[in-house]
Amino acid sequence: MLAVLLVTSCTSSSASGEQGDDAKPRSTSSARPAPPRKPVALTIAPGDRAAGVEPGAPVTIAAVDGKVTQVLVVNEAGQPVAGVLSPDATTWQTTEPLGFGKTYTATATGRGTDGKDATVTSVFSTAAPRVKADLSMNPLDGQVVGVGQPLAFYFDAPVANKAAAQQAIQVHSEPAAEGAFYWYSDKEVHWRPKEYWAAGTRITINASIYGRDFGNGVYGNDSRTAVVTVGDAVVANADGATHQMTVTVNGAVVRTIPISMGKPGHETPVxxxxxxxEHTDYTMDSSTYGVPADAANGYRTTVAVASRMSNSGIFYHSAPWSVGDQGHRNVSHGCINMTTENARWLQSISNKGDVIVVQNSGGPVLESWDGLGDWQVPWDQWAAGGKK
Incomplete structure (x- = not known):
């Protein structure tokens, strides 16, 4: 029933102040009708009899024209699944993942604006994976990295649904940085910013892969998280023509180091x-990149300081045997030689993820897949996503 109250106020229009019989009302007001009272409409996702549900997706109960008053989600053993109600009591979601290959029953009660209760139930089953894919990543939680550090993710099973994998891996940085994923293969994807990270950036990685459908029966297994900090902007430019390495920290030149790079036939890639x-007391072994240590061009030597720059065996490292050549000519097998003191100093101010730019060496172009050569890929090409 709608009630409307009409209020009329009259005043005299006569000069004598007397109220006339034909006086008209000057103002009126009326109350707005109350909204109609409705029964609550409840929905449960996944719906009743749904099968193959992603265990990592939340169970969601939503109410329209009312509020959620009671929810119970239980597994086959009757054990409840935890969840949380929104502040306005219109939505409830699970806060813990479901199991693989299980059946669940969700029962929800709500009350409508008409004051009446309603209850709905959904019985559904989760997917049973053919393969559970585990994830490794670099860097790891708590590490301090350089401004060039890409975020690398390695699955141990092929990922067909790459969009699902990218959606599961969330990257947040303070300050914010524009970035994108790039697939090197069906098992390896990297994320990097468009430009180098700003020094001091805090990076939060939330790889919520558990229970996500990656296609062809492959589902994510354990989720991973990491909080990483970017250190000072350490960038070294190694010039094969001048035989010098110029090291800058946060844009300021702090040292110029005499170096020797790859000799003819072993030119350091540009x-x-x-x-x-980063390593100390490290054994340099040519057999790790296909040249036997006892071959004519082979070697097996322990050095005091070495930092890896590629998977193909390029390091900067201490080389006391080539001090006389450093700053004058290139005599190495492809690595960047420097004195032990300079190598130790450079490593002391550095982190993994620092940038080393090689130029004028006469060598081939560094392949982007060789180590962490991500910056070799132009941004427009990188943003296209790689081998998707």
């Missing part, structure tokens, strides 16, 4: 490298 790992 391009932008990212430091992959």
């Amino acid at each position: 391009g932008t490298y990212v430091v992959m790992s």
